[in-house]
Amino acid sequence: MSLYVLEDAALRFADRVIVEGLSLRIAEQDRIGLIGPNGSGKTTLLRIIAGEQALDRGRVERRRGLRVGYLPQDLAVEGGRTLRDFVLTSVPGRASLDEEHAAAEAELAEATARGAGEEEMMELAGRLAELAERAAHFEQFFSEHEALKILAGLGFTTADADRDLGEFSGGWKMRAVLAALLFQQPDLLLLDEPTNHLDMPSVAWFGEFLRRYRRAFILISHDREFLDEQIARVVSFEPEGVRQYTGNYEQYARQRAEEAVILEAAAANVERERERLQRLVDRFRAKASKASMARSWAKKLEKLEEVEVHARRKTMRMTFPPCARAGAEVLRAEGLAKAYGDNLVFEGVELTVPRGEKIALIGPNGAGKTTLLKILAGELEPTRGSVRLGANVTLGYYAQHHADTLHRESTVEEEVAHANPDALPARVRGVLGAFLFSGDDVDKKISVLSGGERARVALARLLIRPGNLLLMDEPTNHLDLESSEELAESLAGYDGTMVFVSHNRSLIRRLATRIWAVADGKVETYSGTLDEYMYSQRIRLEGGGAGDAAASRREAAPSSGAGASDRQAAPAGPGAKRSREEEKARRRREAEERQRRASRVAPIASRIETLEKRIAELEAAQAERSTALSDPEVYADDARRRELLGAFQDAAAKIEELTARWEAAHEELAEAEAALARDLEAG
Secondary structure, three states: OEEEEEEEEEEEEOOEEEEEEEEEEEEOOOEEEEEOOOOOOHHHHHHHHHOOOOOOEEEEEEOOOOOEEEEOOOOOOOOOOEHHHHHHOOOOOHHHHHHHHHHHHHHHHHHHHOOOOHHHHHHHHHHHHHHHHHHHHHHHHOOHHHHHHHHHHOOOOOHHHHOEHHHOOHHHHHHHHHHHHHHHOOOEEEEEOOOOOOOHHHHHHHHHHHHHOOOEEEEEOOOHHHHHHHOOEEEEEEOOEEEEEEOOHHHHHHHHHHHHHHHHHHHHHHHHHHHHHHHHHHHHOOOHHHHHHHHHHHHHHHHOOOOOOOOOOOOOOOOOOOOOOOOOEEEEEEEEEEEEOOEEEEEEEEEEEEOOOEEEEEOOOOOOHHHHHHHHHOOOOOOEEEEEEOOOOOEEEEOOOHHHHOOOOOEHHHHHHHHOOOOOHHHHHHHHHHOOOOHHHHHOEHHHOOHHHHHHHHHHHHHHOOOOEEEEEOOOOOOOHHHHHHHHHHHHOOOOEEEEEOOOHHHHHHHOOEEEEEEOOEEEEEOOOHHHHHHHHHHHHHHOOOOOOOOOOOOOOOOOOOOOOOOOOOOOOOOOOOOHHHHHHHHHHHHHHHHHHHHHOHHHHHHHHHHHHHHHHHHHHHHHHHHHHOOHHHHHOHHHHHHHHHHHHHHHHHHHHHHHHHHHHHHHHHHHHHHHHHHHHHO
């Protein structure tokens, strides 16, 4: 049964279409990944489903009593209550139940004090017992123990449970809201970039929670690995509209690529068919004997339909230029310590960064990763110790809260140009174009940009003057999935040195050659990849369709049994009889004509007929394959889909080859008939 149904939904903001003709059904236990570029409408669709955004047109149907939980990217959470209370009272009905119970207790106490009668006391006691039973039932499903388990999984300490919510930072408030949603266990969970404020241990716990979750959810995430682990269906904002695919992100990407191949092949086949028909029309239209065929080909040419291929989506493109060579030791930190009052973040940290390394800083939130990176970047002074850059090192820094480093009243172009005053305007414009800022976009002020757009400006500033040592704090936050993948690809080709903080496991796996693990006031260094580091930690713990357009067919050549019109010798004169010799000569000439025709024309006509039959068989099979490939169930079967795609492409090539042979045979037939006519005239 469907939890939620959208039919023919349409929404636009001013002249921008968000969705048009969208139909979507969400079933119980659906695990949906919502993907698309920033600004395409993913968050808006979540708000529609959450009931926070009205449609211009369309039908919405919700199952009776459907409970929806929504985690937006940005929210405001007020203080004034403890974290524990915030989570426990988040379940709908919990607060009213507690109020009813307290009121019933007070009423019973008052009745007892004034010596109420037995009947009244029994009624009040019964009501209190009923409320107690309802509370016990409530506790069975929404216990305080379960709430504290969720809080611990998301990184909160035992002491945090009794802290006022207003004391937490924005990222930790977001975790508190996520904890409350997970505790409520809604029928449909809407998650907009839920891992943005989680560290790797919390992401791992959250991932395991979702794998065990037996209700429906829709997930937006820039972490490809996290998506692949969690979802079984993709709803994608594509240039041609919202599309739906079965499988995780990797399977979606493969299906999308195969779709593009099919459509491009079909478009190419249609274009070849158009050229072929036009060529035949031009060649035969002037010949009286082929005029009807030429008209038939012209009609088929008019009926050929265009095949719409996938439009190429604009994506961020960045390529780091070659770096100046730095010394063998790019950076050294000695005796680093940082404290905020009595809170010691870390101390005694000794680190070196060799040239060419890409170092991932990992660890729980609050351990000091960002603090350490700021110190290395010179943005923050250490309490003790020093940081020294190596010979010929130039530094580039990308802050996690990059919006704070941008000048709100500057335009996009001014902000990027300011990062490198030596860069020519053409170079600045080129970099901005690579980050999808063109035309009037470059004149927008930073203050009006979205979070994703500001992230692209910060990256553009970095690219205009990258340096040979990059320090990056959560570089994929606020980027869509495709942009995150493109950034990872670009950084993989960067020939400088890099130290970065990220919770995005796919990014760390792609880039990291060394791990710095920050925890308990220390930094553990590990020379190796993330998987090697995690394996070593485990060992330590254990030890201690579109179809082809059909090619048009021609009329068969005249059969070999159809001779030239009988030619009878004219009688010598009125009433004269042919001599026996003349009759024999006439028959001999006709026999010779038939023999010549049979020897020259008939084999060619027979070959044409055979080719036409074979092409017709192949086209019929192609039509069946096209129909099968348009069937979602068939397309979801990997083995069957690959078999059909292979057969489709092989058959398309064979049809093209046979059609070329058919054309050559017709040319040969025309030449043979002309030669035969000349011989007959000469004879």
